[in-house]
Amino acid sequence: MLLFKPSLLTLALVAAGASMSAYAADEVDTANTADENIEVIKVTGIRRSLQEAQAVKMTNSSVVEAVSAEDIGKLPDVSIAESLARLPGVAAQRLDGRANVVSIRGLSPDFTIATLNGREQASINDNRGVEFDQYPSELLNSVVVYKTPDAALMAQAIGGTVDMQTISPLKHGEQTFAINARGEWNDLGSLNAGSDDKGYRASVSYIDQFADDTIGIALGYSRMQSPNQEERWQAWGYPNLDYNDANPLVLGGAKPYVRSSELERDGVMVVLEFQPNDQFRSVVDVFYTSFFDQQRLTGIEIPGQWGAGWANSGITAIETENGLVTKGTINDAMVLVRNDMNTRDADSISAGWNNEYIFNENWSIEADVAISKVERTDIGIETYAGTGRGNGNGQVENLGFTYDGKGGYIFEPSLNYADPELIRLGGAFSWGPDAERANFQDGFINKPEIEDELQSFRLSSTYSFDEGAISKIQFGINYTNREKTKVDNGYYLTLKGYDAVTNPDYMLTLPSQYSTGSTSLAFFGMGDVLSYDALRFYKDGNYNELNAKEVQPERITNSWQVEEQVTTFFVKADLDTEVGDIPLTGNFGVQVVDTDQSSKGTAVSKLDDGTIELTPRTAGDSYVEWLPSINLGFEVAENQMVRVAAARTLSRGRMDQMNSNINYTYNPNPSGADPKWTGGGGNPQLRPWLARQYDISYENYFSDMGYFSVAAYYKDLENYTFNQDQFVDFCTILPSDPNCGDGLGRVSSPQNGNGGYVQGIEASLSIDFGYFTEVLDGFGTILNGAYNDSEVKETDDSEPTTLPGLSEKTFNATVYYENSGFQARISSRYRSDFLGEVTAISLTRVNVDVKAETVVDAQIGYDFSESGIDALYGLSVVFQVNNLTNEPFTTYLGDDERLVRDYQNYGRNFMFGANYKF
Known part of the structure; x- marks a missing residue:
């Protein structure tokens, strides 16, 4: 049965593989018809990508959305x-x-889960x-979002x-060589001294077929060196002035930087x-990325109300508006x-x-083996400088501040914070790992490492029926083994010149070889500040280091290993029949998911004498x-x-x-009803989130140039993690431990608690106005x-939990024009x-x-292929502006967006x- 009676254009897109194989491969007659006529169809650019994406949505048995490349190496946006x-x-x-x-x-x-092919x-x-900026958009042909699953979706x-998808060279069907290159710059300029505000992106793709179109190859390489600048206001928080609820809120402290x-x-x-x-048919695909992001940050920490008594002598409020001090000193x-x-x-x-492999008209078999592996190393170094070492030492000033109306404050300094004779390297505040080393900290460096490896194997078979409501049955097994390890250093x-006894006031004048000049913090009024290459200064051995694990048990429990072995048995039946006079297609099936999870970690306790006791721990479930x-599609009217x-x-x-780490304490004489053993950590027995979901949608494909759809969904969450x-x-x-049986x-750990629901409605409209009039x-x-x-x-009596990621409303609008190459x-x-x-x-997430x-x-x-100039055929140029209105990213505390x-x-x-293609 032919669903939708697709037009010649849709059939051509499907047959050419442009719709990412989402269209059923068994529509052989349809595809052959398209092949015979494909040479008369010419669709390019934006409209081609929209029509290909529409073909995917139209022919898939699940509720999906899709994005398709405009051409080789050209997804519609620079980011997936x-x-x-x-x-x-x-x-x-x-x-x-x-x-x-x-x-x-x-x-x-x-x-959300991400897949590649x-x-x-x-x-x-x-x-x-998955962080999608890891995947170059230039090397991907299309992306499909499955909003409803089926039993064969592993x-x-x-x-x-x-699902991100690379191109099929045999379905592409022609030799193609494409080159893309773009220059890039940011209009904020080079905010940090020594940084660059210009970059580039470039890619090259080659697709070809050999041996009478029985062998296909697709090769792609992309290179990006992208600049990014940022002016950031960051607040510590907003306590009450004088810590009295009757007093207005005031700035607790700030850490703005560029x-x-x-x-x-x-x-x-x-x-x-x-x-x-x-x-x-046999396909081998490899996708490799090397990702290096370097960020230089120059800023200043300004203790406010929370610094009273150790970094300042308090705040004087000059103006207050609606319970917030908007001007003061x-x-x-x-x-x-x-x-x-x-x-x-x-x-x-x-x-x-x-x-x-297809044995005959009824039986086929498929085998797939894959590996995905990631290795990541971060460095996050912070270094300090000031007018003196430790609380209460060094030159001070009365620092005025005024609320700027956007959530930040403008300061009015009188000192020159770019003067290397005034601002010297060293800990301006009495920060350190403990009271005995209060003036010890001149900086800190985080060096977490992540390794993640996922191996999979899938074997399935399909039986196609000659007649009947069920067109085919697919069944099989999928096995994955995943191991993820984090080492948090x-x-x-x-500074090497510091000694708490012999040289307690030591500060270092910045050596000139590390200076990068001065950096302006004028966006919040602080003017120029001292700036230098902190990482180079560290790598040259100018600091002594103390491993945080020696004094902080939580550092040890930030390192973990989690392993999962998942075996999935599945069976899916495809439907192709009629209910009365209404064509019905779809599928139904089931997955049986067998999971074995485990974690290696450490039980950690800091004893009264300051030593740390470690016990290896392995646990799982x-x-x-x-x-x-089940997915059912009823063609209630044509298209x-x-x-x-x-x-x-x-x-x-x-x-x-899911890690098995735990920080614990043992108190043989607890107070009240407290137990002798208390602790907190991960939960290696943590089960997955589960939900029963229901979807209904209406889709009207009124032309190859457009469609309208509306969908509603309800997700009944069986549990949630608290x-x-x-x-x-x-x-x-x-x-x-001899005391382990002592009650x-x-x-405290993550647990599978009560559930709830998520529900919503979506609507979309795509129109090419040429459908109405030429x-x-x-x-x-x-x-x-x-x-x-x-x-x-x-709990039943608690307030609803705000779900991360949930925006009550989202809206997208695109207006385009494409004609005669423009x-x-x-x-x-x-x-x-x-x-x-x-x-x-410490690079944690909140x-x-x-x-x-x-x-x-x-x-x-503009595409010069339509200019009539033969020498420029295949060349196109493009100019883009991202974040055209310079929209900021803003986070806030509490219910007051100020x-x-x-x-x-x-x-x-x-x-x-x-872009050049030939």
């Missing part, structure tokens, strides 16, 4: 995450000015979520599955395809100048080998979950589809919460929006307030409230480039 964020129900969070991770249908990146990917972060999640980054990324893509006949203020450097060095490789830094699913879907889905717990107390037998943790102990040929628009709502409670487009994406995950002290934002991008270009935690101004990024 930005392209995804333009889809209905999908929202991106920016990191350092670029879209980095996505939330689907109001659920955080923890509930259908295979789950290892990730460079501490959890499972990597599924409650939010959705994002950041200059340079991201270097190299990517390599190789696809080898062999299909000697209609029965056998920090009396006898002492501040700390910071020069920091962050680097991230990550390598990832994904490789797979897929084989398909951190060191206190002390095993379980089986049944995941049924109009109603889809209904239901499934039980799971998202595995955060790997950084940090809760649990009573455990400490003999299972410390079997050799049950209380341990006068508007080339003009078009894409509009979509979503509304999300949730209620999750820890192309122009402007796009905006809106996301309402949400709870986001950001970096905190959830904070993120303010609503609207990000606007624009581009114009209490800004971070205000990040990224500026605009401009790109101009050329």
Whole structure:
């Protein structure tokens, strides 16, 4: 049965493989018809990418969204995450000015899984979520977002599955060589002395077929050196003035700075395809990226109300507005100048080998083996300088401040913080690991390391029926083994000239060879400050180091190893029949998921004498979950589809919460009802999030140039993860401790608690106005929006929990024009307030409230292939502006949006480039 009666254009796109194999391969007659006529169809650029994406959505049995490349090496956006964020129900969070991770249908990146060519990917972060800027968009042909799963989709999640796909050289069907190059610059300029505000992107792709089109090859290489600048206001917090609830809130302290980054990324893509006949097909694909991000940060720490008594003598309020001190003076203020450097060095490789063999008209078999591996090393160094060592020493000033109306403050200094004779290296505040070493800390360096390896093997068979309501049955087994390890290294830094007894006031005048000049902090009034190459200064051996693990037990328990072995048995039946006169297609099936998880960690206790006691600990769990699913599509009218879907889905717990580490204390004489054993840590028995989800959608494909769809969903969360107390037998943790049987102990750890629901509605509209009249040929628009709502409670009597990643409203709009080689487009994406995950002290991650934002991008270009100039055939040029309206990224504390935690101004990024294909 032929669904939708697709047009010649849609058939051509499907047959050519442009729709990423989402169209059923068994529609042989349809594909052959398209092959016979494909030479008369010419669709390029924006409209081609939209039509290919529409073909995927139209022909898939699940509820999906798709993004397709405009041409070889040309996805619609410079970032995969930005392209995804333009889809209905999908929202991106920016990191350092670029879209980095996505939330689907109001659920955080923890509930989203990413695959490459259908295979789950290892990730460079501490959890499972894939950071999409790791994958060069130039090397990807398309991306499909599965909002409803089916039983044959091995990597599924409650939010959705994002499948990135490389090109098939045999389906591409012609020899192609493409080169893309773009220059890039940021309009904030070089904020840090010694940084660069210019960069470039370049890629080259080669696709060819050999041996009578039985062997295909696709090769791609991309290189990016992208600058990024940022002016950041960051607050410590907002306590009450004089710590009295009757007094207004006041600035507790601030850490504003300017950041200059340079991201270097190299990517390599190789696809080898062999299909000697209609029965056998073999594909090997390799995707490699090398990712190096270096950030130089220059700023200043200004203790406010929280610094009273040790960094200043208090705050005098001059003006107050609606309970917030908006103008005042920090009396006898002492501040700390910071020069920091962050680097991230990550390598990832994904490789797979897929084989398909068709025995006869009914039977076929498929085998797939793959590996995905990531290695990451971070460095986060902070170094200090000031007018004197330790609290109360050095030159001070009365520092005025005024609220700027955007969430930050403007300061009025009288000292010259760029003077190397006044501002010298050393700890301006009495910071250190303990009271005995209060003036010990002149800096700190974090060096976490991550390794993540995921191996998979899949074997499946398909039986096609000659007739009947069930068109085919697919069944098989999928096995994955994943091991992720984190080693968290951190060191206190002390200048080598310092000695607490013989040289307690030691400060170092900056050696000239490390100076980078002065850096302006004028955006919040502080003027120029001393700046230098902190990482080089450290690497040259100017600091003594103290391993933080020797004094901080939590450092030890930040290191862990988690391993998962997952075996999935699945069966799926495809439907192709009629209910009355209504064509019905779809599928139903079930997965049986057998999981064995374990973790290696450490039980840690700091004894009264200051020594740290370590006990290795290994723990885990095993379980089986049944995941049924059904997807039904009713063609209620020509090219109009109603889809209904239901499934039980799971998202595995955060790997950084599944560790077996525990910090504990033993008190033989506890007070009250407290147990003798108390502690906190991870939970190696943590089970996945589970949900029963229900979907219904209506899709109207009124032309090849456009469609309208509306969808509603409801996700009944069976559980959610909360940090809760649990009573455990400490003999299972410390079997050799003579006191382990001394009553049950209380341990605080992530637990599977009560559930709740997430629900929402989405609508999207894509129109090429040439559908209505030739006068508007080339003009078009894409509009979509979503509304999300949730209620999750820890207990029946508690207040609803705010779910990370959930924006109540999202909206995207794109207006484009494409005709006679000329192309122009402007796009905006809106996301309402949400709870986001950001970096905190020691490179840890915390959830904070993120303010609503609207990000606007624009581009114009021209394709000389339509100019009539033969010498320029295949050449096109493009000019892009990202963040056209310079939208800031803002996080805040509490319910008052004036209490800004971070205000990040990224500026605009401009790109101009050329593409050549032949």
